[in-house]
Amino acid sequence: xxxxxxxxxxxxxxxxxxxxxxxxxxxxxxxxxxxxxxxxxxxxxxxxxxxxxxxxxxxxxxxxxxxxxxxxxxxxxxxxxxxxxxxxxxxxxxxxxxxxxxxxxxxxxxxx
Amino acid sequence: xxxxxxxxxxxxxxxxxxxxxxxxxxxxxxxxxxxxxxxxxxxxxxxxxxxxxxxxxxxxxxxxxxxxxxxxxxxxxxxxxxxxxxxxxxxxxxxxxxxxxxxxxxxxxxxx
Numbered sequence: 035x036x037x038x039x040x041x042x043x044x045x046x047x048x049x050x051x052x053x054x055x056x057x058x059x060x061x062x063x064x065x066x067x068x069x070x071x072x073x074x075x076x077x078x079x080x081x082x083x084x085x086x087x088x089x090x091x092x093x094x095x096x097x098x099x100x101x102x103x104x105x106x107x108x109x110x111x112x113x114x115x116x117x118x119x120x121x122x123x124x125x126x127x128x129x130x131x132x133x134x135x136x137x138x139x140x141x142x143x144x145x146x
Numbered sequence: 147x148x149x150x151x152x153x154x155x156x157x158x159x160x161x162x163x164x165x166x167x168x169x170x171x172x173x174x175x176x177x178x179x180x181x182x183x184x185x186x187x188x189x190x191x192x193x194x195x196x197x198x199x200x201x202x203x204x205x206x207x208x209x210x211x212x213x214x215x216x217x218x219x220x221x222x223x224x225x226x227x228x229x230x231x232x233x234x235x236x237x238x239x240x241x242x243x244x245x246x247x248x249x250x251x252x253x254x255x256x257x258x
Contacts, residue, residue, distance in 0.1 A: 125247075127244060136188030136189055
């Protein structure tokens, strides 16, 4: 069946460092990909998405890279801040198109 | 404005109670979703409404009953729940199905 996996369940960085969170997916027909940030006790917050016809998309301090050849997605956070501490999920549409399949999540801890 | 609101924020109920969770969005989105999230796990899809019609029911037990009174509102009626149903219940919406979903803050449900 379809799957979305993350390479690391936890990531610890120092304030000011750049963070990279990785995700692998199995459905090569996926049309778009999304990164969410979830802080403790809150709902997932949309960070950035990317469509399958793009390789890179930049937002404010975040960049998403998509490598369709190896079915790999990454989220880069520049100059990581303590407020970036959260669980980060990648999400990919189900083969049927409507549902999202979430990765297991990477917990990012930022120390100052 | 990408706001999805949910009420109540917290809910404690007994196994014989009937309660309802409410979700509202005013972004003109035509697809709305219910997800269930257990601690330290990713969200799992329960139901999808597209244009106020139920389009996906992910084999959810009948003690959960969704309702979409209009394009802005989504309810989840709860009856005879079990302690294992305790979780964070998340509502999301998207402009159309198969597009990026935006989540509400969730309702933290505890079944005693």
